[in-house]
Amino acid sequence: MQSIVVEHISKSFGDVQAVKDVSFEVAPGEIFGLLGPNGSGKTTSIRIILDIYEPDGGQVAILGGPMDESKKNLIGYLPEERGLYQDVTLEVCLQYLATLKGMSREEIDAKLPAYLEQFELSEYRKKKVKELSKGMQQKAQLIATLIHDPQVIIVDEPFSSLDPVNTQLVKDILKEQRAAGKTIMMSTHQMNQVEQLCDKIILIDHGNVLLYGGLQEIYERFATNQLLINTSQPLPEALPGVARIEQLNTMIKLTPEPGITPHDLLVTLVNQGIALNAFEIATPSLDEIFIQVVQGSNNGNGKKEIQHEQDA
Amino acid sequence: MNKMHEVAKYEYTRHVNNKAFWITLFAVPAGILLIMLLSVVITFASIDTDPVGYVDQAGLIKQPQVQPEKTSFFEPFIPLIPYADETSARWAAEDGQIQGYFVIPQGYTDSYQLIYYFNKPLSSEIRTEVDTLIRTNLLAGETIPNFERLTEGSHFTQASLDGTRIVGENEAAKIIIPMVVSILFVIAVMSSGGYLLQALVEEKENRTMEIMVTSVSPNQLMAGKIIGNLSVGLTQLLAWMVVAAAVLIGFGDRIPFMQNLQIPWGELILSLLLMLPAFVFTSALMAIIGSTVTESQEASQVTGLITLPIFLPYFFLSFILQNPNGTFARILSFFPMSAPLAMSTRIAITNVPSWEIILVFVIMILFCLLTIWLAGKAFRQGMLQYSKRVPLKQLLKKEAGRE
Numbered sequence: 121m122q123s124i125v126v127e128h129i130s131k132s133f134g135d136v137q138a139v140k141d142v143s144f145e146v147a148p149g150e151i152f153g154l155l156g157p158n159g160s161g162k163t164t165s166i167r168i169i170l171d172i173y174e175p176d177g178g179q180v181a182i183l184g185g186p187m188d189e190s191k192k193n194l195i196g197y198l199p200e201e202r203g204l205y206q207d208v209t210l211e212v213c214l215q216y217l218a219t220l221k222g223m224s225r226e227e228i229d230a231k232l233p234a235y236l237e238q239f240e241l242s243e244y245r246k247k248k249v250k251e252l253s254k255g256m257q258q259k260a261q262l263i264a265t266l267i268h269d270p271q272v273i274i275v276d277e278p279f280s281s282l283d284p285v286n287t288q289l290v291k292d293i294l295k296e297q298r299a300a301g302k303t304i305m306m307s308t309h310q311m312n313q314v315e316q317l318c319d320k321i322i323l324i325d326h327g328n329v330l331l332y333g334g335l336q337e338i339y340e341r342f343a344t345n346q347l348l349i350n351t352s353q354p355l356p357e358a359l360p361g362v363a364r365i366e367q368l369n370t371m372i373k374l375t376p377e378p379g380i381t382p383h384d385l386l387v388t389l390v391n392q393g394i395a396l397n398a399f400e401i402a403t404p405s406l407d408e409i410f411i412q413v414v415q416g417s418n419n420g421n422g423k424k425e426i427q428h429e430q431d432a
Numbered sequence: 433m434n435k436m437h438e439v440a441k442y443e444y445t446r447h448v449n450n451k452a453f454w455i456t457l458f459a460v461p462a463g464i465l466l467i468m469l470l471s472v473v474i475t476f477a478s479i480d481t482d483p484v485g486y487v488d489q490a491g492l493i494k495q496p497q498v499q500p501e502k503t504s505f506f507e508p509f510i511p512l513i514p515y516a517d518e519t520s521a522r523w524a525a526e527d528g529q530i531q532g533y534f535v536i537p538q539g540y541t542d543s544y545q546l547i548y549y550f551n552k553p554l555s556s557e558i559r560t561e562v563d564t565l566i567r568t569n570l571l572a573g574e575t576i577p578n579f580e581r582l583t584e585g586s587h588f589t590q591a592s593l594d595g596t597r598i599v600g601e602n603e604a605a606k607i608i609i610p611m612v613v614s615i616l617f618v619i620a621v622m623s624s625g626g627y628l629l630q631a632l633v634e635e636k637e638n639r640t641m642e643i644m645v646t647s648v649s650p651n652q653l654m655a656g657k658i659i660g661n662l663s664v665g666l667t668q669l670l671a672w673m674v675v676a677a678a679v680l681i682g683f684g685d686r687i688p689f690m691q692n693l694q695i696p697w698g699e700l701i702l703s704l705l706l707m708l709p710a711f712v713f714t715s716a717l718m719a720i721i722g723s724t725v726t727e728s729q730e731a732s733q734v735t736g737l738i739t740l741p742i743f744l745p746y747f748f749l750s751f752i753l754q755n756p757n758g759t760f761a762r763i764l765s766f767f768p769m770s771a772p773l774a775m776s777t778r779i780a781i782t783n784v785p786s787w788e789i790i791l792v793f794v795i796m797i798l799f800c801l802l803t804i805w806l807a808g809k810a811f812r813q814g815m816l817q818y819s820k821r822v823p824l825k826q827l828l829k830k831e832a833g834r835e
Contacts, residue, residue: 197646203639219438220647
């Protein structure tokens with residue numbers, strides 16, 4: 121059963137249509153990436169899923185039905201606008217937020233110290249929240265999101281303000297949660313994190329769905345037959361069957377002529393006596409796909425194709 | 433229900449653990465006590481106890497003034513010194529030995545006129561001493577039962593024609609107690625409302641609203657906040673009342689109008705009942721402000737719009753006291769925001785017709801419903817508006833966010 125089912129939701133604020141006919145599904149044991157440029161409708165979509173906003177059209181089912189009060193304890197949410205009570209100690213703040221997720225005092229006392237330890241915040245627990253750095257507050261907010269062991273975890277830009285060590289910590293935690301069968305929905309701009317973590321993504325812009333599907337499937341969909349090679353030898357100016365040769369930072373990108381496969385090119389290179397240090401199929405990065413799709417959509421020719429893909 | 437309890441508990445302990453709470457708690461009664469004490473001390477300190485002379489040309493004074501066994505700062509004694517003639521009295525006055533002298537002329541018992549010559553004007557304390565001296569001498573030798581009681585004059589009891597209301601003389605407490613309790617209650621309601629407003633604006637300033645509404649229902653959140661912050665206000669009120677009770681128990685018998693104190697329970701309970709809707713609509717109005725503004729500074733500016741009409745009757749207290757059933761007093765007691773103070777003042781001092789009391793409750797309950805409805809809209813529209821104030825006009829329109 122899918123944990124989150126979003127069907128044709130739309131939402132306007134005055135004359136601005138923030139979300140138009142967005143549909144997707146997220147399953148347990150899956151990290152789902154909600155991607156899009158700034159102001160694309162990501163946060164509005166999340167708020168509709170969490171019943172903070174009621175959609176103008178469409179519907180959302182979460183954990184098998186509409187959102188209700190009892191499900192609030194099963195959801196962990198890290199909002200884009202981070203918020204902690206600034207004037208109380210870190211411990212009091214986290215205890216309070218945990219009680220609001222239905223945890224008893226005993227459960228909190230049993231779990232909170234371990235989380236504080238894991239996020240290296242134990243020594244700051246008696247400090248006022250406002251005295252903590254932005255990164256520490258971010259970690260504290262993640263504890264508030266996870267401490268009640270939610271079934272559904274929705275995190276909006278979970279890596280902002282984190283250093284590489286803590287970014288890795290959060291990534292590991294998200295992977296652990298996925299392994300434990302939790303449903304995770306993540307909104308972020310950091311495509312490298314999406315590439316490393318997400319099983320499935322949706323890309324929205326101006327409220328429209330531009331791209332939706334499994335990450336592997338999307339890579340395949342946008343794959344070209346270009347090659348990336350690394351060699352210590354200089355390449356000849358022209359190679360048979362190669363339309364274009366581009367020097368990248370450490371690699372050389374070869375674009376084959378129509379009808380030529382990567383395998384044909386490898387044979388050509390070997391026959392030319394070129395010693396290869398590296399040889400790989402040039403899969404476009406998610407960043408490239410993102411830019412390609414968003415720019416295509418803004419030029420007016422991407423949307424139709426993508427809608428078609430979504431229907432398929 | 434459990435989460436509402438948690439919200440209330442958090443709001444309460446947060447304030448009670450705050451220094452500002454304790455400062456307010458002690459500063460208000462300490463301030464009031466200090467002002468009362470100062471005014472009493474200043475009053476007594478201004479009494480001039482220098483001797484006063486008299487020249488008895490009428491030969492009336494056979495029994496000189498009797499000095500009381502005990503005198504103190506609060507029981508002052510002004511000695512009255514006889515002089516043989518006006519010349520010596522004037523000389524003593526000019527010399528500063530006495531603050532003035534009075535002459536009991538020949539034929540005093542025909543005219544009952546005295547003349548007072550002074551360096552300093554005649555004080556009520558001097559009058560009392562002189563009156564006592566002359567009365568005692570005028571009535572010397574007469575056998576009058578209850579002489580002291582007779583000189584006090586009659587006591588009046590006022591009763592309304594329908595017999596429902598009886599106020600005895602020297603029962604100022606009956607009027608003052610409901611009025612003071614109402615004012616204290618309004619202060620408690622306003623401070624609770626202020627805490628509520630602060631709590632709501634802080635949710636916005638801390639950006640915690642999104643976490644809150646995905647953890648608790650808006651109703652539980654609001655109810656928890658209202659109960660928590662009301663409890664803070666009531667704790668203050670209770671503490672002040674304990675102080676007041678302690679003062680009354682300790683010093684009550686030294687305060688004239690508190691002697692033989694009878695608490696007018698009927699008026700008191702009615703006044704307190706008026707405070708219930710007042711609390712509800714104040715909370716709702718504070719919730720409207722808290723949901724629509726974005727900063728505490730902005731909130732405190734708008735709060736004046738609520739505070740002013742609620743305390744309006746207090747500024748016009750003398751009008752209401754003079755004519756408690758007049759048009760002005762009635763208008764104030766039917767306008768929902770000024771009604772709690774205006775109506776409880778009227779109830780304390782006069783006989784307000786039952787229909788007027790029922791009407792004011794109906795008006796206040798309707799006003800409560802209106803403000804709760806608006807507060808709900810304001811909360812839904814304004815809770816996630818961190819940077820932009822929600823204009824009132826938008827509140828009254830159909831909701832864009834949720835409908």
